[in-house]
Amino acid sequence: MxxxxxxxxxxxxxxxxxxxxxxxxxxxxxxxxxxxxxxxxxxxxxxxxxxxxxxxxxxxxxxxxxxxxxxxxxxxxxxxxxxxxxxxxxxxxxxxxxxxxxxxxxxxxxxxxxWIEGEVVRIRLNEWLRRRKEAGTEEGSEEEELVDLMGRIGSAVGKMHGVGIVHGDLTTSNLMLRPWAKGVMNGHSSEDGKGILEGEIVLIDFGLASQSTADEDRAVDLYVLERAFGSTHPRAESLLKEMLTAYGKSFKGANVVLKKLEDVRMRGRKRSMLG
Amino acid sequence: MALLQTVQLEHLPQSHSIHIALYRNLQNAAFLQQQLLEGNTDYEYALIDASVIVSKIHALAAVYRAVNDLLANRLRSRNVHSEIVFSLSPNNNISESFRRFGIQPTTTSLLLIKVSTPTSETSPSDLSSRLSTQIQGDAVPFTDEEIGTMTDLGRVRKIYKLNVPGGGGKKKDGNTAEERREMEMLILGAMALRGATN
Missing domain, CATH: 3.30.200.20 (Phosphorylase Kinase; domain 1)
Known part of the structure; x- marks a missing residue:
């Protein structure tokens, strides 16, 4: 130089x-x-x-x-x-x-x-949903790509929880889709027009993250992500169970968190002050 | 000597250019270390044992931190050159960092860095002729390939504690280019967090 x-x-x-x-x-x-x-x-x-x-x-x-x-x-x-x-x-x-x-x-x-190449999940998902609507494809069909994406998200979040970190602000804007590195495509397609949901999930923006292994904190992370899907991509909401299934397999103790998630859903993100 | 490289790092003032030379088969390591210990200003360089460096980025990150700390007036060691050596360290022990990363009598591969500052300007040509008499060794280009042949990966892993118990993620042997890059990423993180309190 x-x-x-x-x-x-x-x-x-x-x-x-x-x-x-x-x-x-x-x-x-x-x-x-x-x-x-x-x-x-x-x-x-x-x-x-x-x-x-x-x-x-x-x-x-x-x-x-x-x-x-x-x-x-x-x-x-x-x-x-x-x-x-x-x-x-x-x-x-x-x-x-x-x-x-x-x-x-x-x-x-x-x-x-x-610097992470690629785009955030929110943008890719909206684009995918829009294209599907334009093509007139019925909801609930041809969803393998989306199912696969939800699984990858669940695994990535589970991996993070498994090492003792909670994110604190899990939204589809804080999940990146990075193009697969060469050689690790393992069967994923990447032709143009197809595969806009392809890529490796990279978690970003840890500005509100903390070190915690509490099931409560983990469950709130998942709850926030669920709500984020619900509000920004209501048509993808039905596939949340795919995400949670993958999450459940991602680390020891994940199933306890999923149980806890049911409690959190009942009462919302904030814990009751009434004991 | 055409092998001295002058680099302008991104986001540092132009007044602070960086001169870098890499040597193998170093003959006078003990003498050079002695000059540092005596504080001989003719030998005011960062003299780094290249066997604990994994890449150009690794070395340049240490330079960046040292110059940034110089500009902010918060050097922890004697001057910007000793600070470069200290910046390679994952902890706050200055003398340990000199032992681990600095030149030792047994050093055979040497990475030499000189920062030109407004108060002590150094031109490449002056430095080049000075080095040709001061350093007894074979100058080689400062490239990832050359550095790669000098790296003692086992030692680097030990210093930066890169053996994650239980595996955690992927294997980080540093044998393939990808593993080496991942190793470099972890090292940069460890260096950046040095001195992080509260």
Missing amino acids: ETPTVPPEPIVSQTSSTPANLPQILTYPSKTPPQLITQGAEALLYKSTYLLPTLPCALKYRPSKPYRHPILDVRLTKHRILAEARVLVKCRKEGVPVPAVYALDESKGWLCIE
Whole structure:
């Protein structure tokens, strides 16, 4: 690699975000300008590069909140960055499909992680359901692809629970479908037009995750995911049992969680305060 | 010597360029280590035992962290070069990190890194001629292929505690390219979490 002869363009002017919101490290030069991907209540997510122009990364930046006391603000930000990084590192080490942690600066409020190719399940699922409707296919038929996807989701969530992590915000927007790596297609098709539900499930956004092996916490994770399916893809709701079946086989103790899930369904996510 | 590489890392100021040289068959390891111990400023480099490095990214991640900490004024060790060695460590023990990752009298494969800073600018040509007299060894290109032939995978696994009891996930022998990449990912995570308290 040689030193670039032409200094890169100033980055600030090329991004869609305001300069004030750009973390300091993103104001230093890079071959391609950082791109704001999404913005939540707590954090901004940029696509950028780490170390080399050829290594894409996701940079999660938690800007300081002006309405919080400065000392508290710094402490909360540090705590959350580190908590998320620890959970990701633990998952990765135990073989749960999550983005790898590249670097972090808890004082400056950023976390740099592996860039995951593909698209979130919410988008793919909506596209699939739309296409099916257009084709006039009856609901309840030709659903192998969807059944298979639900199974993969159940297994991935189960694997995460099995290593002692609960996600805290399981929605179809926090599940990625990453194209199968070459050589591990194991019979999955990937021709164009077909297979939009294909790919490896990768769990993302561990901003609300915690280390827990409590059945209650696990059941709430599943409940939140069920409700997410119910509200964003009502036509896929009937296949939730496929997900739970796969979940049930994914780790020792999963069946206890499924029992607990029935209780949670009866009363909702929040535990009764009446004892 | 054309094998000295100069790199501009993404998201670091242009004033901080990185010079890197890789050597095998190092002859004067004991002498070099002695210069570091004596604080000889003519030898102010990060001198890393290349057998505990798995890839370019692994080494560059340590450089990135050290320079980022330099810019934030929070170096934990003497200078940015010792900080690079310390940044490779998964824990906060500085002297242990020098023993594990730094040059030892027995080191035969050496990764040398020099950071050019605004207060101490280093040009590639000056450095190149200086190194040709200071380092007695065979310069080789800084590539994943070269590094790969030097890596002591068993030692790396031990240092970064990559043997997950009970298996957990896939085998991480580091024998295939894919396993090696996974190993690199786990190492980056361990390095990033160093010093994480609260």
